[in-house]
Amino acid sequence: MTRPATRVPGPLLVPAALGVAFLVLPLLGLLVRTPWSQLAGQLAEPAVGQALRLSLVSATLATALSLVLGVPLAWVLARSRARGRSVLRALVTVPLVLPPVVGGVALFLVLGRQGIVGSWLDDAFGITIPFTTAAVVIAETFVAMPFLVISVEGALRAADSRFEDVAATLGAGRWTTFRRVTLPLVAPGIAAGAVLCWARALGEFGATITFAGNFPGTTQTMPLAVYLALQRDPDAAIVLSVVLLAVSLATLLLLRDRWLGRAGAA
Amino acid sequence: MSLEASVGTRRGDLDLRVDVEVADGEVLALLGPNGAGKSTFVRVLAGLLPPDRGRVVVGGEVWDDGVTSRPAHRRALGMVFQDALLFPHLSVADNVAFGLRTRGARRGEARAAAAAWLTRVGLDGLGARRPAELSGGQAQRAALARALVGDPALLLLDEPLSALDARTRLTVRAELRRHLAAFRGSTVLVTHDPVDAMALADRVVVLEEGRVVQTGTPAEVARRPRTDYVARLVGLSLLPGTGAGRSVRLDCGAAVAIAEEAAGPVFAAIRPESVALYTTRPDGSTRNLWRERVVGATPHGATVRCELDGEVPLVADVTATSFAEMGLVPGAEVWAGVKASEVAVYAR
Numbered sequence: 001m002t003r004p005a006t007r008v009p010g011p012l013l014v015p016a017a018l019g020v021a022f023l024v025l026p027l028l029g030l031l032v033r034t035p036w037s038q039l040a041g042q043l044a045e046p047a048v049g050q051a052l053r054l055s056l057v058s059a060t061l062a063t064a065l066s067l068v069l070g071v072p073l074a075w076v077l078a079r080s081r082a083r084g085r086s087v088l089r090a091l092v093t094v095p096l097v098l099p100p101v102v103g104g105v106a107l108f109l110v111l112g113r114q115g116i117v118g119s120w121l122d123d124a125f126g127i128t129i130p131f132t133t134a135a136v137v138i139a140e141t142f143v144a145m146p147f148l149v150i151s152v153e154g155a156l157r158a159a160d161s162r163f164e165d166v167a168a169t170l171g172a173g174r175w176t177t178f179r180r181v182t183l184p185l186v187a188p189g190i191a192a193g194a195v196l197c198w199a200r201a202l203g204e205f206g207a208t209i210t211f212a213g214n215f216p217g218t219t220q221t222m223p224l225a226v227y228l229a230l231q232r233d234p235d236a237a238i239v240l241s242v243v244l245l246a247v248s249l250a251t252l253l254l255l256r257d258r259w260l261g262r263a264g265a266a
Numbered sequence: 267m268s269l270e271a272s273v274g275t276r277r278g279d280l281d282l283r284v285d286v287e288v289a290d291g292e293v294l295a296l297l298g299p300n301g302a303g304k305s306t307f308v309r310v311l312a313g314l315l316p317p318d319r320g321r322v323v324v325g326g327e328v329w330d331d332g333v334t335s336r337p338a339h340r341r342a343l344g345m346v347f348q349d350a351l352l353f354p355h356l357s358v359a360d361n362v363a364f365g366l367r368t369r370g371a372r373r374g375e376a377r378a379a380a381a382a383w384l385t386r387v388g389l390d391g392l393g394a395r396r397p398a399e400l401s402g403g404q405a406q407r408a409a410l411a412r413a414l415v416g417d418p419a420l421l422l423l424d425e426p427l428s429a430l431d432a433r434t435r436l437t438v439r440a441e442l443r444r445h446l447a448a449f450r451g452s453t454v455l456v457t458h459d460p461v462d463a464m465a466l467a468d469r470v471v472v473l474e475e476g477r478v479v480q481t482g483t484p485a486e487v488a489r490r491p492r493t494d495y496v497a498r499l500v501g502l503s504l505l506p507g508t509g510a511g512r513s514v515r516l517d518c519g520a521a522v523a524i525a526e527e528a529a530g531p532v533f534a535a536i537r538p539e540s541v542a543l544y545t546t547r548p549d550g551s552t553r554n555l556w557r558e559r560v561v562g563a564t565p566h567g568a569t570v571r572c573e574l575d576g577e578v579p580l581v582a583d584v585t586a587t588s589f590a591e592m593g594l595v596p597g598a599e600v601w602a603g604v605k606a607s608e609v610a611v612y613a614r
Contacts, residue, residue, distance in 0.1 A: 162351055165314050168338035169345040169422075170365035170412065176339075180364075184355040 027245065034242050035235045042239040050217050051225040052243060058133060058221060059201040062140035063148075066197050069141075070148040071190060075178070077149070078156035089153075096146045103142050104210025111138065111211075135212035136219050140201035147200050148193040155189020156182070195255050199248055269420055269452040273310050273320035273330075282306055282476040288452040288469075295455045295467030295484070299495055303476040304456040308422045311454060312345055313338035324452070325419045339368070341420070344413030348425040350405035352397035358408050359384065359393030365416045383411040388441070403434035410445060421446075421453040427462055439465055460499040464488060472496050490535065490612050497535065501571070503580045505534040506614060514611060520577045523553035523606040531614040538571060540608035541582035544601040545592050552603035556580075560598045563589070570594075574602060 008016070042048060076082075077089050095103055111118040111129045121127045129135050163185060167177040183190075205223040212219040214228065222244050230237035269288040276282070282303040288294045296304045309315040311322060313329065313336060322330040324343075329336045344365070352361045362380035367373070384393050387407040389400075397405060406426060413421060426442065427435045443466055446453055457463055463470050464484040472480040472487065472495070480492040491497040497504035507516035509528030515521050522534050547555070558576035565571075570589040574580040580602055584594065594600065 160351075162347065162349075163353060165312075165338075166345070166347065166351050166353070167364070167368075168314060169312055169341075169343060171339050171368040171416070172364075173337075173339050173368075176368055180368075181353060184353075187355075 030238065030241055030245065034238050038235060039239055039242075042236055043243070045236075047216055047225070048240060048243070051220055051222050051240070052247075054133070054136070054217070054220065055202055055222040055244075056247070058136045058140055059198050059204075061137045062144055062201040063194055063198040065137065065141045066145040066148045066201075067190070067194060070145045070193075070197075071152055071183075074149045074152035074156060075182070078153045079161075092149055093146050095143055096150075100139075100143050100204065100206030100208075101210050104139060104207035104212075107135075107139060107142060107207065107211040111135075130211060131213040131215065131219060133212075133218050136208055136221060139207040139211045140204045143204050143207050144197045144200040148190075148197040151193030151196060152186060152190050155186040155193075158189075159185045191255070195251065199251065202244070202248065268325065269311075269454070270323045271307075271311060271320070273307060273317045273322065275306065275310060275315070275317040275320070277303075277306055277315075280306060280476050284471075284473065284476075284478055286454075286471055286478075288454060290452060291450055292469065293446050293453040293455060293467045295457055295463035295470045296473055297457060297460060297463045297470055297487075297496070297499075298473035299458060301475075302473045304458075304473055305424055307473070308345075308424050308454060308456055311420065312343060312422055313341050327419075342416070342418050343420040343422060344416060344418040345422040346406070346409050346413050346424065346426045348429050350397070350402075350409040350429075352400075352405055352408055352412070354397055356397075357393060358389065358395050358397060358400065361397065361408060362393075362412045362415055365412060369416060379415055380411070383415045384408070387411045387445070401434070402430050403438050406430060406438055407441070410442065414445065414449065417451075419451045421449060421451055423453065423455045425456055425458070428457070428459065442466060460488070460496075489610065490533070492533070492614075501538050501581065503536045503538070503541075503578075505536070505578065507532060507534055509611065512606075514609075516578065518578065520556065522578070522604075522609055524609045524611050525607040526611065528611045532611050533614055535610040535612075536580060536604055536608065537610075538581045538583040539569075540604055541574075541580055542603045543572070543582055543584055543588070543592065543594070544603065547601050548603060553606045554604040554609070556602050558600050558602045560594050560596050560600060562596060563594060574600070576602075578602075580604075 073092065077085060077092070108130060109115050113119060113122055113128055113130065118129060121129065129138065159182065163181050164177050167181045172180065203223055204221070205227065208219070208221060209224055214220050214224050222240060226237050226240045226244065229240055268290050272285040274283045280301070280303050284303070284307050286294060296307065298304050306315065310317045316335040317330060319332045320330060321328070321332060329341055352358065353364065356364065359377065359380045362383055363376035366376035366379055381393060384390060387410055389404060389407055389411070392400065392404065400408065427439055430438055439462065446466060455462065455466055467484055470482060470484050470487045471478055472493065474493060474495055480487055480496060487496060488500045491500060491502055491504055494504055505516050505522065507514040507522070509530055509532045511527055513521050513523050514528060514532055514534045516534070524534065556577040558574040558580060560572050561575045562573035563570050566583065569583040569585055572582045572584060572594055574582060582602060
């Protein structure tokens with residue numbers, strides 16, 4: 001028996017197949033051109049390990065920062081009845097569409113030594129942010145947090161708010177309700193958002209190089225290292241790219257079954 | 267631990283104005299069609315919806331005074347919703363213990379109390395399960411245990427049985443009746459099913475379009491409905507008219523002979539089993555005899571309930587056999603006879 005409902009119509013099949021090819025072929029090309037014999041040697045380079053470690057640490061810190069700030073923000077966007085919410089949502093999602101370089105410039109103007117906040121930090125505490133690892137984390141958070149906010153807001157909207165009413169009738173105040181009911185209900189959405197956010201932070205380039213610069217060991221993350229290596233030693237760039245690809249894929253695959261799959265089903 | 271509520275609030279098209287009092291241990295059923303404002307009213311009582319004005323006092327404590335509204339989580343209440351709404355991420359036992367934990371009980375105490383309540387509602391040994399592993403009836407029992415475990419002053423039941431299938435509803439209703447009898451606080455039960463109201467409530471308040479249209483014991487409301495909605499629920503034909511000695515001149519024009527004297531504006535109520543149907547004009551002593559047309563027929567237990575229209579709008583129950591023999595298809599012309607002594611008359 002054929003199942004007509006599941007057969008893909010011809011006009012959709014061809015573009016869909018082209019789409020798959022378009023997304024997958026460059027990655028295959030990368031793998032084909034990889035100088036596998038040099039792989040071990042390239043990976044042993046201290047600069048590569050340094051860049052990889054910096055990338056993983058800063059992306060993880062940026063994700064943690066995004067969770068701390070982004071989950072409450074998503075709650076406000078999803079639940080608050082305050083006016084100006086749509087304006088707020090638009091503002092929050094600007095970094096999604098803003099060229100990351102522009103974001104880097106903006107961060108520099110605010111947090112740079114001459115910036116509004118930066119000059120005060122410098123005068124009051126002697127803290128300078130640009131061109132430090134902190135700047136990498138800030139740049140990545142700026143670009144990646146909207147992914148988390150949007151994902152968590154969607155999960156909050158989809159969650160049945162009647163459970164919050166039930167919790168209230170059972171003596172739970174707003175904060176207890178949020179902690180013990182709302183948060184567990186949207187946990188799959190938060191996990192999915194955190195993975196997206198982490199992956200986006202890991203790949204961040206434009207805002208980072210503008211705001212944090214490109215100093216090996218402190219601000220040179222993997223994408224920056226790839227870009228630089230490409231001009232000097234293309235084989236090294238390919239190896240670094242493959243490492244980044246492997247880390248991203250491994251993360252997605254590891255988390256997919258545990259959280260993303262459930263979030264998709266819910 | 268009594269409830270006194272006098273509430274006024276507007277929600278969209280609904281203009282709700284309700285005054286009720288419920289004594290300790292009393293069960294008040296709020297009966298009414300969808301959109302009458304029943305759920306809005308219990309949400310106000312629960313503190314989930316601040317009223318525009320009014321006063322809610324429970325056991326001497328002021329919950330609403332028209333200016334300030336005590337938030338839901340500071341009200342000593344338990345609430346059961348139509349869908350059990352057990353928290354899906356907690357075990358059944360943790361669901362029941364939830365209200366104790368939020369109110370400061372130790373984990374061990376809360377567990378013990380939850381286990382005791384699970385036994386009381388017949389869910390012994392199911393505490394470790396997830397809510398998704400319970401049947402609808404079991405989930406609603408757990409929800410009841412969760413609402414009652416904190417010994418609330420006020421119990422709110424918002425359509426607690428309407429999501430259950432017919433067979434489960436019977437058993438859960440009987441159990442609910444037992445638990446309500448043991449409950450010392452006040453109970454407000456929202457339902458659109460008159461059977462729930464009759465079986466569970468001490469008193470019934472009928473709510474239509476935001477207003478109380480009738481209050482009384484279940485028996486009174488069933489015997490002497492004051493609106494078409496209730497009359498239809500309890501299966502009566504409700505005929506408004508004016509008493510004129512031993513007859514009532516109906517507002518629809520016809521006259522009904524009655525057994526006792528009546529005067530002024532009255533209702534004449536006729537039970538469906540009191541209406542006899544004939545295909546030809548019968549001889550005999552039946553005082554009320556009207557030309558009718560069958561406009562609808564639905565099976566109702568062992569009988570068929572026929573809706574009639576004509577001189578007087580009526581509902582008649584006939585046996586399935588008679589229904590078939592008389593050929594009572596919609597559109598059929600019949601004579602309907604009602605004895606004068608079978609017509610209940612009461613003041614409007």
